[in-house]
Amino acid sequence: MRLPSFRLPAFAPSPSALLALALCALPAAAPAQEVASTGDYLARMDADRDGRVSLLEYQDWLSYAFDAMDANRDGVLDASEQPASGRGARAPLTREAHRKTLAERFARQDRNRDGFLDARELASPPQ
Secondary structure (H helix, E strand, O other), rough: OOOOOOOOOOOOOOOOHHHHHHHHHHHHHHHOOOOOOOOHHHHHHHHOOOOOOEEHHHHHOOOOHHHHHHOOOEEEOOOOOOOOOOOOOOOOEEEEHHHHHHHHHHHHHHOOOOEEEOOHHHHHOOO
């Protein structure tokens, strides 16, 4: 008896989606930065210890993944420094563009629009 074969639909994520996935995977791979709860995560991001996370603190914390991939330390992730996508070479990504993307995500998470993230906002996915 022959089993029917199934074909999965072709899935070609965008380069920015792949980079975001890679950037999200790096925190899990970095044992020195493990966190057990949202409060712990907030405490680690909260450099000035005021109980909330500013945009600058958010960008600085989440930029370590960019820095880890920027092998030549030039502030630009070229195609060889970015995760493979199956679509060929990708456009370079600058640190400024990366931080702009983080600022947009921060703005979506800052639901009360006070310019900071508290533990609840930090735990919720961006809208």
